[in-house]
Amino acid sequence: MSRSKAPWAFMALAIVVGLVMVGNEVPAQDAPGPYGLGFPATEEEIRAWDIDVSPNGEGLPPGRGTVKQGAAVYAAKCAACHGATGTEGPKDRLVGGQDTLATDQPVKTIGSFWPYATTLYDYIYRTMPYTAPQSLTPEEVYSIVAWLLFQNGIVVEDAVMDATTLPAVRMPNRDGFVSDPRPDVERRERGHSLIPGIPSRGLALWLEHR
């Protein structure tokens, strides 16, 4: 019996030593994070993918575009799917629909529904034209955005869109969004207190483990 204990004791010691060693080894000098995995991403590598545009204009590239230029680019590259004036389809309607959101037949478009003009730049460069995403130049995107905003009655005909003017455009439905109030419908079961949203330890607590 006493003999058979020895290997276990040895193994337990080995595990403890192993853990200590792992604990010491992981944050080695040359390893960036706790596990030492991954490569530093260079500025250049990040730039190739960093295409998002925020409401404050962060991410907008240099360049500019006018309503007039936009009309031409739109006719050539977008009208086939979205219609000559942005209302005909066959794909998503892009123009009109203002004052319909509270009706029985709401028409959600850029003009009636979208809260931020910057999202237009982000989405059009990212995904359109549908058959050739990420193929447009900044000038083309700025000008299409200018034309779509003009068509929706949001900017004037001689408007110029660029990294400064676009974030300053105030969309008609900017204040039309509310945060999630759910649970909003159900009857509460006896003995339960409904905590809305997701229970979480939160970022602060999580960060303590870093």
Place this chain on the structure above:
Amino acid sequence: MDPASTIGHQEFDRQRDPQHHRTLGSDAGDDRDSRNASPEQGLNRRTFVARGLSFVGLAAVQGLAPAWAAGKPRIPDDPTRVPGSPPSAYGQRSTFEDASRLVSPSHSLTPLQALHGIITPSALHFERHHNGVPLIDPARHRLVIHGLVERPTLFTLDELMRFPSVSRTAFIECSGNSGGEWREPKGKTAQETHGLTSTSEWTGVSLATLLREAGAKPEAAWMLAEGSDAAAMTRSIPLASVLDEALVCYAQNGEALRPEQGYPLRLLLPGWEGNTCIKWLRRLKLGTTPFMTREETSRYTDLMPDGTARRFTFVMEAKSVITSPSGGQQITPGFVEIRGLAWSGRGRVTRVEVSTDGGRTWKLAGLQEPILPKCHTRFRFPWRWDGQETILQSRCIDEMGYRQPAREALITVRGVNSYYHYNAIQSWKLLPSGEVRNVQV
């Protein structure tokens, strides 16, 4: 010599030949517009149209029932007297089985009424993508984490697999699931009404582990997750709400993710709307505020009767559906086991109640273990149908005490224009003929 049996064996051998199978399979895959056509159906139809023709005359003359006419290999009268097929490198389901996703250009629906237990076979997991399934070489795929981090970092797939791994069985439901039901009983089957939800065992690395590795800064509050599909799908995720459970996954049901499910890498946010679980994940950018992408402004926001829209409605609330008997099925009087699925994005299902009289009375259904949080749960209710017309319903109660609402209660609060997050009680009407129909009460 029996010509029918010869033909049958030839066909049987072809079915077993993996090379042959592959060719035919991809051929059948072009059959995009044929709704509900399974690859097997396509395969059999083409195989037998192509190869069967020359034998048709002979078989007709001899008055034999050709085994291949039904699109199946010849079935031995007694399988104990004929050696079976040898082992195969990658298994296929029985040629007798044909449960299929229902396909449209933008999505495909899981055949819930044909499935058992809680796991959705990977090949039948619903799909929703915004510009097709990309073809990605895993050796070239990278995940970059940047923005508010100490160390902007690139990870290869091999490296991601070296991190401590985590498995989690969870449902993913598109928030557009049942979206057609807001105004009318639109779907004919459980697949059409509820087929945008599926459950898998997912394996990957905890998002928190990766963010720690890149050195997330304390002021980081929102994360932009981006896919490398032709929609470069992007969603903003509030970090504090997801770090306990979020996974960056490379595996589904024990093998690599299916291409439709994000191969080689996807995000899993258990209980949250499917669109946030970005597939083909290539980029995570940390910031202080939401990025306001099109998919969280123009889409995936819920329009209310007063014209305002709710945004960042992430959680999928408790829901259930009777999958059998369900719309489009035909039943006969006598014993009927009512079966269905229940789930909640807020945690475990604690109770499922079934009504066999259109909601007048409710009885407890049995829940099948395991009952996992944010996961499909199988419920069953033994019943005897007397052949009279009636309405079958189920409702789910979760561990938060939330009870799945009646349709009337739901649309009273939300109207019928919010499109997303429809989770009302589903009603199936049983006609005296045994036919089952989608109705709203």
